Amino acid sequence: MITTRGRQLIIDGEPRVIFAGEVHYFRLARDEWRDRLVALRDTGAQAVATYIPWVVHELPDGRIDVTGETADWRDLGAFCDLAAELGLLVIARPGPFCMAELKNEGIPHRVYGLPGVVAPGWRGAPPPTRDLDYLAPAFLAEARRWYDAVLPVLAERHHDQGGPVIAIQLDNEIGMLAWVSNSPALTEAVAADWRAWLAVQDRLGRHPGLTGSEPAAVLRYLADPPADAALAVADDLMRFCRDRFRRYTDTLAGWVAGHGLATLPLLINIHGTGGGRGLTYPIGISQLLGTWRNRPGTVAGSDMYLGDLTVGNVADFVLGNVFAAATAGPNQPLTALEFEAGDGDYGQDLGALVPPEATALKTRLAHALGNRLINFYLFAGGTNPPLDTDPDLPGGDGIDRIAFTGEEHGFAAPLGPTGRPSRTLPALTEVITDLNRIEQRAAGMVPHADLAYGFVADHYLTEYRVPDDPATRDLQDELARFRGFGPRQILARALVLGGYGLAGVDLSPHDDLDRTDPRPIDQAELPERLTPAGHPVLALVSGRSLAAVTQRLLADYVAAGGRLLLAGALPVLDELGRDCRLLADALTITVGEPLPDQVVDRRGRTRSNHPTVRLDPATTGLTRPEVAVGFAQPLRHSEATVLVRTTGGDAVGLEVRHGAGTAILLTTDYPCDLAVYAALLDRLGVRPRYRTDASDPGLVVAAMISPDGGDELVQLINVAPYPIETSVWRAAELMTPRPITVGARSAVLLQ
Numbered sequence: 001m002i003t004t005r006g007r008q009l010i011i012d013g014e015p016r017v018i019f020a021g022e023v024h025y026f027r028l029a030r031d032e033w034r035d036r037l038v039a040l041r042d043t044g045a046q047a048v049a050t051y052i053p054w055v056v057h058e059l060p061d062g063r064i065d066v067t068g069e070t071a072d073w074r075d076l077g078a079f080c081d082l083a084a085e086l087g088l089l090v091i092a093r094p095g096p097f098c099m100a101e102l103k104n105e106g107i108p109h110r111v112y113g114l115p116g117v118v119a120p121g122w123r124g125a126p127p128p129t130r131d132l133d134y135l136a137p138a139f140l141a142e143a144r145r146w147y148d149a150v151l152p153v154l155a156e157r158h159h160d161q162g163g164p165v166i167a168i169q170l171d172n173e174i175g176m177l178a179w180v181s182n183s184p185a186l187t188e189a190v191a192a193d194w195r196a197w198l199a200v201q202d203r204l205g206r207h208p209g210l211t212g213s214e215p216a217a218v219l220r221y222l223a224d225p226p227a228d229a230a231l232a233v234a235d236d237l238m239r240f241c242r243d244r245f246r247r248y249t250d251t252l253a254g255w256v257a258g259h260g261l262a263t264l265p266l267l268i269n270i271h272g273t274g275g276g277r278g279l280t281y282p283i284g285i286s287q288l289l290g291t292w293r294n295r296p297g298t299v300a301g302s303d304m305y306l307g308d309l310t311v312g313n314v315a316d317f318v319l320g321n322v323f324a325a326a327t328a329g330p331n332q333p334l335t336a337l338e339f340e341a342g343d344g345d346y347g348q349d350l351g352a353l354v355p356p357e358a359t360a361l362k363t364r365l366a367h368a369l370g371n372r373l374i375n376f377y378l379f380a381g382g383t384n385p386p387l388d389t390d391p392d393l394p395g396g397d398g399i400d401r402i403a404f405t406g407e408e409h410g411f412a413a414p415l416g417p418t419g420r421p422s423r424t425l426p427a428l429t430e431v432i433t434d435l436n437r438i439e440q441r442a443a444g445m446v447p448h449a450d451l452a453y454g455f456v457a458d459h460y461l462t463e464y465r466v467p468d469d470p471a472t473r474d475l476q477d478e479l480a481r482f483r484g485f486g487p488r489q490i491l492a493r494a495l496v497l498g499g500y501g502l503a504g505v506d507l508s509p510h511d512d513l514d515r516t517d518p519r520p521i522d523q524a525e526l527p528e529r530l531t532p533a534g535h536p537v538l539a540l541v542s543g544r545s546l547a548a549v550t551q552r553l554l555a556d557y558v559a560a561g562g563r564l565l566l567a568g569a570l571p572v573l574d575e576l577g578r579d580c581r582l583l584a585d586a587l588t589i590t591v592g593e594p595l596p597d598q599v600v601d602r603r604g605r606t607r608s609n610h611p612t613v614r615l616d617p618a619t620t621g622l623t624r625p626e627v628a629v630g631f632a633q634p635l636r637h638s639e640a641t642v643l644v645r646t647t648g649g650d651a652v653g654l655e656v657r658h659g660a661g662t663a664i665l666l667t668t669d670y671p672c673d674l675a676v677y678a679a680l681l682d683r684l685g686v687r688p689r690y691r692t693d694a695s696d697p698g699l700v701v702a703a704m705i706s707p708d709g710g711d712e713l714v715q716l717i718n719v720a721p722y723p724i725e726t727s728v729w730r731a732a733e734l735m736t737p738r739p740i741t742v743g744a745r746s747a748v749l750l751q
Helices: 029-043 076-085 109-113 138-155 177-182 188-200 213-221 227-258 281-291 314-326 356-368 424-437 469-483 487-497 510-513 546-558 582-586 675-682
Strands: 004-005 007-011 014-016 019-023 047-051 089-093 165-169 266-269 300-304 336-339 370-379 453-454 502-506 538-542 563-566 598-600 606-608 611-613 639-646 651-658 661-666 690-692 699-705 712-718 724-726 727-729 740-742 748-749
Touching: 007 370, 014 611, 019 029, 019 089, 019 424, 029 076, 029 370, 047 370, 076 089, 076 138, 138 227, 177 281, 188 213, 188 227, 213 227, 227 266, 227 281, 227 510, 266 336, 281 300, 281 314, 300 314, 314 336, 314 356, 314 453, 314 487, 314 502, 336 356, 356 370, 356 424, 356 699, 356 712, 356 748, 487 538, 487 563, 487 675, 487 699, 510 712, 546 563, 546 582, 546 651, 546 661, 611 651, 639 661, 661 675, 690 699, 712 727, 712 740, 740 748
Parallel strands: 019 047, 019 370, 047 089, 089 165, 165 266, 266 300, 300 336, 336 370, 453 502, 453 538, 538 563, 563 661
Antiparallel strands: 004 007, 007 014, 598 606, 611 639, 639 651, 651 661, 690 727, 699 712, 712 748, 724 740
């Protein structure tokens, strides 16, 4: 039996950490399956994962072949049986969407011709991607037919019946295509549904220009709103889409249950990284958090492509996991459903090469952050077979194969298209082997946390904007500058590279999701809410806009004894850009306008303005030169302790008491001086449990601890390009009798 409990993955009564590799049976000749699966098993992996593409198994006449009747490589059951024979478990990913460079993202061509499936976007514009309306009845009817064909094969091999199948992923990267193209599905049916949702949520008052309830009239308003309603329309549309995505995955989950697979974990793949960074990854979390909220047994999984792991993006990796965990219930462990494992040359153009140790470092970090299933994607490349000739597609589309990468696929994989191992394979084998040795201890542990880190999910409601609307653009652009990681991502890096363990907490309310949830709300299965008892110290980044309900939550948290480090800006607006200073007023702080980057001198000439700030040595105990900053928001409070001032004397760093608690407000992008941020947190009474004395930056302390505190595992992960010598303390106890050296781009496990 397979269950999820206490952030653990339990298989046959034992907590497990499962390593898997993605092998696409449909891109291999049947006589190649064994070779690739043996190679996967030899790394130490315990499972194989694979997409099961609809477009591959459906024939031109509409029949669906999953038994190998028309081509032996289509025999899905035989592939699963071979995996079981070799001792591998199976993670099934049957779509309907698969992506994986497949034609139409894995959807058969004919589906796009069905009525209502392809939905226009803003102002009736056709979608620029192969997206479709997930809840279009014609699409759901065909998707049901696909699931009814493939699920029986998996049900026959259910782990509880002695088979290898341990989990099923529902669709893939839901909502991603609409986000990246800013093309939400907008039809009369969607518009009518949206208006009904507004009524249930008591939000019709936000839309005085929405008169009448005729679907055509609602669609005109929704798809091309007046300028004064564009912000509210986009905000309510994105919240509504969270509900739609949940209804879609609930529908798929119902089909899975109908085939006797209800007891298997259901997986949701989160999308969102780009350009080697994870700054937009939380948009995917925000879009999809409703699909696992209040659904024990449904588990979110990351899909991160960061390339190399460096001081520049290691905080992206950590916070991506921390933010996902913040939206999970107490019995929903983290997973990594597409864990980048290749050398980065995805386009076969040598535009990038990722060093082999990057995969090992990211694996160690993901393991320590609580991921209990890690699927290395793509483990083995292969060949894209030709599509069967379709008489309805004369001339084809320039390539007659199932995908658009040419004949071969998976150029960057540890095993290339022909099975040739890359330089990544030995590093992958080594790290899996090392972590398997500590599986029995690690599987029951949780990540150690020194303080909480706030995730404002609603700050990432930015996937859609009404085209050419300046108000939405300006608000979303400012959010992108500050949210999550801080301006220039400084706070995130300072904490991660400063050795702090972080526990995420979602500060956005999700009453709208709970209000329309068809399932009874089980409070015990919802994510933990912010309280001083559960989160004595909270670090948070905000821009100038923050919803009133979240500002009130923070004010109440500090008043009740919480200790808050707020970096970025003290909010003065709500989520729609309206004046809202609830937090500032509660703290009795007067907020000035941010210092401009241009000023007009006495002669009327425009000049650049470069703000500089300096720590107050008397209050911080640190002496530092003045430093240039890109943002400075002056604050005034008659009794606060001033920690940082601009050269002109404005306070941009304050410590203020409120009720039983304390808030430190740093409203400037002070450089990433690790000692400065450590001093700020020390004022709030928090120091890392695991402390180093390294003189150079680059070490990440990744620690796990047993729930009873009786066992712990500490990994020192060096993402710097040079070796680092350090001693390590656990609280006041020296863990390393002599200083140790962590080699460049390597890790050391302390037990």
